[in-house]
Amino acid sequence: MTLLVATVTGAAQESDGPSCYSALVNEWWCAQYVQDRQDEIVDATVQHLQITVAAVLFGIVIAFPLALLARRLPRLESTILGVSTGIYTIPSLALLPLMVPFTGLSMTTVVIGLGLYALTVLVRAMLDGFRAVPADVVESATGLGYGPTRLLFKIELPLAIPVMMAGLRVATVSTVALTTVGTLVAYGGLGNLISHGVQRNFRAELTTAAMLCVLLALLLDVLLVLTQRLLTPWTRGVRT
Amino acid sequence: MSLFELTWQYLTTGSNWTGNGGLLDRLAEQLLLTVTALLVAMAIGLPIALWLGHIGRGGFLAINISNIGRAIPTFALLAVLVTADWPGSDEFGPYGRAGLATLIALGLFALPPLITNAYVAVREVPPDIKEAAVGMGMSGAQRFWRVELPLALPLVMSGVRLALVQVWATATIAALVAGPGVGRIIVDGFARNLYSQGIAAAIVVAVAALVLEVVAAAVQRAVDPVPRASKRVRGGAMSAAGPTL
Secondary structure: OHHHHHHHHHHHHOEOEOOOOOOOOOOOOOHHHHHHOHHHHHHHHHHHHHHHHHHHHHHHHHHHHHHHHHHHOHHHHHHHHHHHHHHHHOOHHHHHHHHHHHHOOOHHHHHHHHHHHHHHHHHHHHHHHHHOOOHHHHHHHHHOOOOHHHHHHHHHHHHHHHHHHHHHHHHHHHHHHHHHHHHHHOOOOHHHHHHHHHHOOOHHHHHHHHHHHHHHHHHHHHHHHHHHHHHOHHHOOOOO | OOHHHHHHHHHHOHHHHHOOOOHHHHHHHHHHHHHHHHHHHHHHHHHHHHHHHHHOOOHHHHHHHHHHHHHOOHHHHHHHHHHOOOOOOOEOHHHOEOHHHHHHHHHHHHHHHHHHHHHHHHHOOOHHHHHHHHHOOOOHHHHHHHHHHHHHHHHHHHHHHHHHHHHHHHHHHHHHHOOOOOHHHHHHHHHOOOHHHHHHHHHHHHHHHHHHHHHHHHHHHHHOOOOOOHHHHHHHHHHHOOOOO
C-alpha cells in the first residue's frame, strides 16, 4: 500500500529529473522541498505560532485569577489543583473531540483545549511563585503602608516572576509540541504537514515540519528566558 | 438528533463495544501497549536514574532529559518511526498495526519523567539522614536499599504516575499515524465525519485515563513510608512535572 501511495505522490511532484523529495528517492531531508514548498511551510508555521501563543495567553488569563483565588481561599486550592490535574490527565487526542460539540472544528477548539493544559502548569507555577516570596518582604511592604493591590503588583508579582517564568517556559514548550495534535480538527499548524507526510509517505515533509516544531519550541524558550532577564534585572550577577 | 444524543447512542449500543475492532478490543490493545511500554521503560530507566542519584553524578542529563522530551512532539516521533523502513507500520503481535513503532515511541516518552523524578528523589534525601547512615556504619549498598530508596519511593512513584499519563496519551495519539488503540476509533470517526463516534471514543479514553490516574495515586499512597512527610519532598517536583501529552 505504501508503494502505491508513494507512486501517486511521486507523479505529482516530479518535475525535471527526480529531486531529492520525489517518491523514488524520498530523502529524510531535502533542501529542494523547503524551497519549492516555502509558502506552505511558512503558512503552517505561522498557524502553529498563532495557536501556541493564543493557547498560552488563554491559559495565563484563566490561571492568574484562579491562582489568586486559590491563595485567598486555601479550601479552594485543592479543588482547583485537583480539577486542573484531572484535565491534564486526559490525552490531547481525546480532549479535542470533547470540545467539538461546543466549538466545532475550529481553531478555537485547539486553542481552548491546549489552553486548558497550559493552565494546569501555570496555576501550579503561580502558586509556587507566590509562596516563594519571602514573608519578611511582604511584612516590610505592609509596614510601609502598601495596600493589597499595590502589594500584589509592586512586590509579590515581581518577586514571584522567576518561579512563574519557569512554569511559563514549561507550558509554552509543551504547547508547541501539543499543537501538532490539532491536526485532528484540521488546525494543527506544522502538525498538518506531519499528518500529510505520514499519509503520503513523504519523508522530507514530515521531518522538516518536525524539526521546525522543535526549533519553534527552543526559540520561544530563549525568548522567554530573555524576557525574564529584562523583567528581573536584580537577579543578574546573583545566580541562584 | 443532536450530537450529544448520537454520542450517547453510540456508547449505549452493545455492538460498538463488543464487535471486532470495537471499543473493548481497542481498549485492551491500548492497555496492553501502555503496560508493556511502561514496564520496559521502568526496567531500563529506573535502575540508571536511581544509581546516578545514589552516586550523585549525571544530574545535568537526568534533569534536562525532561526538557528535551517536552520539546519533541510525540506525534512527530511516531510519524518518523512509522515512515521509516524500520520499525515501520507492520503488524506486531497483539500490539496491532504499527505496534513496534508505537511501543518504541511510548517507551521513549516514558523515560524522561521516570529518570528525572527518580534521580531527584534520591538526590533530595536529606543529607543529614545520609550522614547518619554513614555514621551507623552502613555500606553504600545498605544506604541505598535501606535509607535512600524507601525515602525516595514516593517521588519515584510520582514519576511513574507522570509516565503513565504520558504513555496513555501517546498511545492515543498513535492512531494519528494509523497505529493501534482506542485513538483509532476517534481518528476514524473524524476522518469519516462520524463525529459522534469520535466523541464517544474520546469519552472512553478520557474516563480510562482518569481511572488509571486514580489507581496510580492509590498505589503511590500505599508505598509512601512516611505519608505525612511526603508533602515536603514534593515541593521539588515542579521541574519534573508536565509531560507532553
